[in-house]
Amino acid sequence: MIYKVISKTEFRKFIDALVKHNTAYGPRAVDTGKDGKPIYQFMPVTSADEIDFDYTVTHSSAKHLFLPYRDELSRFRFNDEDWEQEVRYEAPPLILIGLRPCDINAINILDEVMLHGPYPSPYYLARRKNTFIIGMDHLPLPDCFCKSMNRHTVNHGFNLFCSDIGDKYYLSINSSKAYTFLKEFMLEEPSYEDNCLLIERRKTIKQSFTTNIEVTGLPVFLDIEFDSPIWQKWGDKCLSCGSCAMVCPTCYCYSVEERFDVDLKGSSRQNHLYSCNLIDFAQVAGGHNFRPRNGDRLKYRYYHHYRGFAANDNQQICVGCNRCGRACLADINPKDVINDLRLERESCMICVSPSPDRT
Amino acid sequence: MHDMRFTLPGQDLNREPFALKPPDFQKKCEVMITDRGYKCRLTNIVTISSQEKLFLLRIINPQERELFNFRPGQFLMLEVPGYGEAPISISSDNSNHEFIEICIRKAGHVTSAMFEAKQGAVVSIRGPFGTAFPMEAMEGSNVLLVAGGLGIAPVRAPLYWIGNHRDRYKNVYLLYGAKEPSQLLFSYQFEEWKKVSKVELMTIVENPDASWAGRTGMITELFNDFSFDAKKTFAIVCGPPVMFKFVCNYLDGKGIPMNRMFVSLERRMHCGMGKCCRCMVGSTFTCLDGPVFDYWSVMNLKEAI
Numbered sequence: 001m002i003y004k005v006i007s008k009t010e011f012r013k014f015i016d017a018l019v020k021h022n023t024a025y026g027p028r029a030v031d032t033g034k035d036g037k038p039i040y041q042f043m044p045v046t047s048a049d050e051i052d053f054d055y056t057v058t059h060s061s062a063k064h065l066f067l068p069y070r071d072e073l074s075r076f077r078f079n080d081e082d083w084e085q086e087v088r089y090e091a092p093p094l095i096l097i098g099l100r101p102c103d104i105n106a107i108n109i110l111d112e113v114m115l116h117g118p119y120p121s122p123y124y125l126a127r128r129k130n131t132f133i134i135g136m137d138h139l140p141l142p143d144c145f146c147k148s149m150n151r152h153t154v155n156h157g158f159n160l161f162c163s164d165i166g167d168k169y170y171l172s173i174n175s176s177k178a179y180t181f182l183k184e185f186m187l188e189e190p191s192y193e194d195n196c197l198l199i200e201r202r203k204t205i206k207q208s209f210t211t212n213i214e215v216t217g218l219p220v221f222l223d224i225e226f227d228s229p230i231w232q233k234w235g236d237k238c239l240s241c242g243s244c245a246m247v248c249p250t251c252y253c254y255s256v257e258e259r260f261d262v263d264l265k266g267s268s269r270q271n272h273l274y275s276c277n278l279i280d281f282a283q284v285a286g287g288h289n290f291r292p293r294n295g296d297r298l299k300y301r302y303y304h305h306y307r308g309f310a311a312n313d314n315q316q317i318c319v320g321c322n323r324c325g326r327a328c329l330a331d332i333n334p335k336d337v338i339n340d341l342r343l344e345r346e347s348c349m350i351c352v353s354p355s356p357d358r359t
Numbered sequence: 360m361h362d363m364r365f366t367l368p369g370q371d372l373n374r375e376p377f378a379l380k381p382p383d384f385q386k387k388c389e390v391m392i393t394d395r396g397y398k399c400r401l402t403n404i405v406t407i408s409s410q411e412k413l414f415l416l417r418i419i420n421p422q423e424r425e426l427f428n429f430r431p432g433q434f435l436m437l438e439v440p441g442y443g444e445a446p447i448s449i450s451s452d453n454s455n456h457e458f459i460e461i462c463i464r465k466a467g468h469v470t471s472a473m474f475e476a477k478q479g480a481v482v483s484i485r486g487p488f489g490t491a492f493p494m495e496a497m498e499g500s501n502v503l504l505v506a507g508g509l510g511i512a513p514v515r516a517p518l519y520w521i522g523n524h525r526d527r528y529k530n531v532y533l534l535y536g537a538k539e540p541s542q543l544l545f546s547y548q549f550e551e552w553k554k555v556s557k558v559e560l561m562t563i564v565e566n567p568d569a570s571w572a573g574r575t576g577m578i579t580e581l582f583n584d585f586s587f588d589a590k591k592t593f594a595i596v597c598g599p600p601v602m603f604k605f606v607c608n609y610l611d612g613k614g615i616p617m618n619r620m621f622v623s624l625e626r627r628m629h630c631g632m633g634k635c636c637r638c639m640v641g642s643t644f645t646c647l648d649g650p651v652f653d654y655w656s657v658m659n660l661k662e663a664i
Contacts, residue, residue: 073394076440082481083440087394118647119393119632226661253636256629258443267441271635281637284627285445285467300639307642 002173004187005194011162011169014185015134016048018095022132025065026051026097027058042096051097056141061249061323062096062103064273066110066127069246073123073256073269091126099135101154102146102319106249107133108157109317113252132177135161137201140209145335146320147206148213165197213338215306215316222307225341226299234337235295237330242275244301244324244332250317251275276301302337393632396438396483397423402458404478407544411509412474413450416459416484427484429453430491431516432623432651436631437461437469438483439476445469446628448650449487450512452519459484462512462544488631490651492517492621497593498527503615504558505534505606507578507598511544513623513650514597522556530587531556536563536578536598540571559585578602579609589614596654597623607654620654 026045029038114124135158146152159178162169245251255274282290305318325333403415418424451460506514563574626638626645638645641660
């Protein structure tokens, strides 16, 4: 990792040059929300002016650039009695601009899932290798809780990371590709003041978090609360629409579907991103559904995010961006669910072991 | 259970050619091809009951045929191009590299397509995936195989293994229960298992018809017929989830340690390699950590059975 400092005007020139000659995705305001604030999304950009460098957070994550909502895995071509299978990994080089630390952490978690198991996914690998990631830090929104999940800083998984220090960016350059590009532009060695400003910036970010979720020991809590009525309560609110999984940066569950071409001369195998909240997620052939109730499926999603991976890899896959909370049509967000879970247990603890003044 | 994930699927060192080759240090790891299937021809289709058919598959490419090594208990992903993929447990002899046998019940989209297939049709398989029954660990002990209904399909693979290495095991019992006498699958092999593999076979049905002369009732009733040394017995249980609970609880009461009872779970898998999460139970994947679990792990999984 090399650290450099670049002025904001020079940085715009750099982005401009990069964006002009490559396919690039950057944050752009696409709509206005009901509170009057713009809604951002990662959209194709062709010049630096189109990018909103001071955006807050995008509505959906950058996940779909690595795991598309619909991805063709292979094609079959039928001859008379026989068929041929074609597999193509299509991954044109891509530049992602302005990812937040939580987004980059989410991609690192996806790396863990997709590449580090016994069966690495070549489709994901092809896309991941061909993507150039420029990260940027930001001041948290009131409902972000990535600090609670310890995902508000990022140390790897990007090519270039920019921290905003007034009229300059403090760059962490993490790949030779990024350095080769940047050599053409005016870079400065970070001075003592710049270092101080960076530390100050980090401190400000750390202190601006207003939402906190206590996740220590959460796996045990979830185990204890497996049959809690809370899941029923939140399950009754849940509409089972799957919005949360679509915007989540780490939800990667998918279904494989196969369909014939219209001319019946071939077929394609596609994977579709799926959501564990959809009703047929755990349905097996013959019609038995292992999780028929809304509450069961909602619980499953929380278990997968906060417990499953803690049991397997000693980390939780939630990054705390609260996109699911913002996208939820029924106003369910992880903060409320987890606090509800904890509160019930803690109030219960009081009745088990009464405090001294109550006895 | 966990160390089995690191054993290569289907590696048989006696006949594995790469054990003799010098190691290739440039190659970082042996990665299984998981995105492209092996082309198979349906060489024979046997109708064994009104609902089930036995398919004999032969991988067309001889090189791929050698590559496809499995261990008893593992499953493969069967793909009918255009219709989709389904996980099917392998129920053939793993020393037989020429043919793969799979027993399929007509239940869903893919299996219905398979039922319409004629002899000579070409399908694709990926795999083998998943964990296997620890047959080596069972050596020198009694083996108790309990199968209910279609559960006989995955049990057939360890049966063949035991038949091939019969001298390594002590008494082998096969308890097989079904709803009706006509649903007792592979009845044409019963004599072979009894006489050639020297397996003590006991069958039972729930709803007998006029022709049935054997035992009637639930499968747990068969345990009254014989006695075994629980301390030196391994159990393999395959069947509907309700059966696991009854049989494993009974065997637990008899004194078989929980880590010596193995069950084979079923879920709808879409990828077979721990990516799609469709088969996740609690915090484990049925495709990676299973389908063969010891009863201890299954007990600790919520929603498992």
